[in-house]
Amino acid sequence: MDMLIKLYPPAAFATAVPSGPGGAVVRKPIGPEHGALARWVGESFGASWASEVQVALANRPVSVWIATRDTTLLGFACFDATGRGLFGPIGVADAARGRGLGAALLRACLLDMRSAGYAYAIAGGVGAPAFFRRVAAAVEIPDSSPGLYANQLVP
Ligand SMILES: CC(C)(COP(=O)(O)OP(=O)(O)OC[C@H]1O[C@@H](n2cnc3c(N)ncnc32)[C@H](O)[C@@H]1OP(=O)(O)O)[C@@H](O)C(=O)NCCC(=O)NCCS
Numbered sequence: 001m002d003m004l005i006k007l008y009p010p011a012a013f014a015t016a017v018p019s020g021p022g023g024a025v026v027r028k029p030i031g032p033e034h035g036a037l038a039r040w041v042g043e044s045f046g047a048s049w050a051s052e053v054q055v056a057l058a059n060r061p062v063s064v065w066i067a068t069r070d071t072t073l074l075g076f077a078c079f080d081a082t083g084r085g086l087f088g089p090i091g092v093a094d095a096a097r098g099r100g101l102g103a104a105l106l107r108a109c110l111l112d113m114r115s116a117g118y119a120y121a122i123a124g125g126v127g128a129p130a131f132f133r134r135v136a137a138a139v140e141i142p143d144s145s146p147g148l149y150a151n152q153l154v155p
Pocket of ligand 1: 097125131
């Protein structure tokens with residue numbers, strides 16, 4: 001199932017600052033971190049998401065945000081990775097969930113997408129619809145499953 005997110009006012013995230021709670025920082029990865037990020041995503045969330053994060057890392061500017069505390073990676077979120085205008089994947093480490101990091105990462109991407117000129121974002125293949133409804137007022141797109149992902153090659 002895909003979900004549509006408005007990127008124009010009065011979107012709830014319009015004035016949100018892309019920073020994380022509890023000492024975590026939400027930022028873009030720099031070049032020397034790309035390998036470590038793709039590896040972490042693969043180990044934590046599987047090969048498909050690692051493939052998508054590699055696409056986001058190949059975009060200029062990179063279309064992936066990460067949450068870190070000191071030198072520890074806590075989460076990531078991408079857009080323009082699965083396809084243009086699509087948000088996702090997003091993942092937060094098990095131990096770091098429920099503290100607002102996922103919301104901060106999603107908002108950082110949505111602000112970035114709005115700055116890039118998109119009017120809407122589409123959260124693709126959503127596995128946690130309540131999260132997207134809650135943070136970004138996302139609405140379900142009818143007949144969108146399996147949508148773009150039909151017959152996806154298994155990594
Ligand atoms: C979904 C995910 C990214 C959320 O990250 P998180 O850091 O735990 O989320 P936050 O703490 O920022 O939560 C923000 C809000 O969404 C709600 N929320 C978070 N995950 C939720 C879920 N799975 N279902 C329903 N509500 C959820 C929280 O309760 C919170 O609500 P509040 O504002 O009332 O407190 C994280 O659970 C995750 O990595 N899951 C596994 C990967 C995944 O499913 N990714 C999404 C694929 S579409």
